[in-house]
Amino acid sequence: MALLDLLGRRWALRILWELRAGALTFRALQDACGGTSPTVLNKRMKELGDSGLIDLGSDGYALTPLGHELREAIMPLIQWSTRWARSLAKRRGSR
Numbered sequence: 001m002a003l004l005d006l007l008g009r010r011w012a013l014r015i016l017w018e019l020r021a022g023a024l025t026f027r028a029l030q031d032a033c034g035g036t037s038p039t040v041l042n043k044r045m046k047e048l049g050d051s052g053l054i055d056l057g058s059d060g061y062a063l064t065p066l067g068h069e070l071r072e073a074i075m076p077l078i079q080w081s082t083r084w085a086r087s088l089a090k091r092r093g094s095r
Contacts, residue, residue, distance in 0.1 A: 006051055011036055011044045016063065019054060020071055023062035 007013055011033060018024060018032040030041055045061060048054045053067035063071065 006047060009044060009047065011040060012048060015041070015044055015048060016053065016067065016071065019061060019063050019067070023057060023059035025060040029061060 007016075014033050015029065018029055024032060026038075026041070026045075029045075030036060030038065033041065045054065048067075049056070052064055053070060054061050055064050
C-alpha cells in the first residue's frame with residue numbers, strides 16, 4: 001500500500017516515466033513534465049529519492065536499479081492500458 005500511495009501522488013508516475021530513457025536535469029525534467037511547479041517537482045523528487053527509486057548523479061536525475069526494476073514491473077500494466085484504450089475507442093466508434 002505504501003508504494004501505491006507514493007505512485008498515486010501527483011506527478012510521481014510522470015517523473016518515473018520521463019526518466020525511463022535516461023538522466024535528466026531538473027529543468028529538463030520540469031519541461032518534460034509539462035512545466036509543473038518547481039515546488040511540487042522538488043517534493044516528489046525528494047519522496048522518490050528517499051524511496052530509493054531515483055538518484056541525482058553527474059548527468060542529472062536518473063532511475064536507480066530499484067527504479068528500473070519498478071519500471072519493468074509496471075510494463076504489463078502499461079501494455080494492458082494500451083489495449084484498454086483501444087477497446088474504449090472501438091466502443092465509442094461503434095455507437
